Amino acid sequence: QLQLVESGGGLVQPGGSLRLSCAASGFTLDYYAIGWFRQAPGKEREGVSCISSSDGSTVYSDSVKGRFTISRDNAKNTVYLQMNSLKPEDTAVYYCAARGGYIATMSEKDYDYWGQGTQVTVSS
Numbered sequence: 226q227l228q229l230v231e232s233g234g235g236l237v238q239p240g241g242s243l244r245l246s247c248a249a250s251g252f253t254l255d256y257y258a259i260g261w262f263r264q265a266p267g268k269e270r271e272g273v274s275c276i277s278s279s280d281g282s283t284v285y286s287d288s289v290k291g292r293f294t295i296s297r298d299n300a301k302n303t304v305y306l307q308m309n310s311l312k313p314e315d316t317a318v319y320y321c322a323a324r325g326g327y328i329a330t331m332s333e334k335d336y337d338y339w340g341q342g343t344q345v346t347v348s349s
Contacts (some may be wrong), residue, residue: 245343261319263317272331273289278329
């Protein structure tokens with residue numbers, strides 16, 4: 226059974242950091258592009274970052290560029306999202322998703338498998 230499990234969410238003060246993990250089971254991530262998405266209360270889900278499987282190229286939304294870093298460790302079958310300088314507007318449920326093929330996109334409709342999400346709350 227193909228499964229993605231996110232972890233690492235929690236409550237953090239503004240300016241703090243968190244690292245989210247997305248662990249895959251039932252399949253190897255080597256041949257999948259991975260995206261991170263988030264959904265804040267009352268808002269639509271939006272793309273945060275993605276990483277391709279072919280060359281590890283990355284894309285970031287303008288709202289997180291320079292603060293978030295996506296990376297993958299194929300040996301651990303895990304993708305990470307390092308989040309620094311967190312702001313209250315980063316509060317959301319964060320989801321990782323996998324897309325068969327090499328090229329990652331920021332469009333959720335392109336993704337085949339989704340995790341259950343992890344809550345990130347940025348508040349003082």
